[in-house]
Amino acid sequence: MLDVRRMQVLRSVVACGSVTAAAARLGYTPSAVSQQVAALEKEAGAELLERVGRGVRPTAAGLLLTEYADTIGRQVAEAETALADLLAGRTGRLSVRYFATAGASLVAPAVARLRAEHPGVQVELKLTDPEDPLPDVREGRADLALVVGEGAGGDGVLLLHLLDDPYLAVLPKG
Numbered sequence: 001m002l003d004v005r006r007m008q009v010l011r012s013v014v015a016c017g018s019v020t021a022a023a024a025r026l027g028y029t030p031s032a033v034s035q036q037v038a039a040l041e042k043e044a045g046a047e048l049l050e051r052v053g054r055g056v057r058p059t060a061a062g063l064l065l066t067e068y069a070d071t072i073g074r075q076v077a078e079a080e081t082a083l084a085d086l087l088a089g090r091t092g093r094l095s096v097r098y099f100a101t102a103g104a105s106l107v108a109p110a111v112a113r114l115r116a117e118h119p120g121v122q123v124e125l126k127l128t129d130p131e132d133p134l135p136d137v138r139e140g141r142a143d144l145a146l147v148v149g150e151g152a153g154g155d156g157v158l159l160l161h162l163l164d165d166p167y168l169a170v171l172p173k174g
Contacts, residue, residue, distance in 0.1 A: 004069075006043070007040065009033055010036075010037055010065055014049075014056075014057075017055040017056065018055040044061060046059070047062075094114070094122070097128045097136050097146070098126075098146045106146065111125070126142070
């Protein structure tokens with residue numbers, strides 16, 4: 001199997017045109033760079049560089065691996081950015097279970113605010129029975145659920161008091 005780090009060393013050698021320049025760029029010794037390239041050549045089963053004057057240039061195999069190293073380097077950078085966004089809460093997925101009466105009064109404004117503050121977060125909403133969504137949260141099919149009632153959450157879930165509904169009775173005067 002090809003070592004991705006060694007491919008990045010090869011990429012640097014090809015970009016710089018010499019082992020010495022690549023070593024300076026990477027903060028390695030020229031000997032360490034040469035050893036990495038030699039190990040990659042062994043893994044690839046092909047010569048990757050040829051000497052030209054005081055520098056080097058890639059063989060066909062070296063050019064091929066350099067192109068893949070470029071792609072891998074870009075993908076790793078994209079993965080690092082995506083992971084940083086996910087860890088910072090800027091992207092990801094949020095799965096919510098809710099009951100009908102909570103939809104308009106609680107869920108809609110909360111989702112609107114979430115989308116405004118974190119547009120990269122995908123929100124999955126599922127209308128459900130107010131007593132039913134606990135298994136979805138417990139089993140990982142939902143990140144949170146709105147329920148009606150009191151009681152303990154049980155294994156794998158925590159119930160947090162959200163609000164007191166301001167219900168009023170309307171009666172005729174007299």
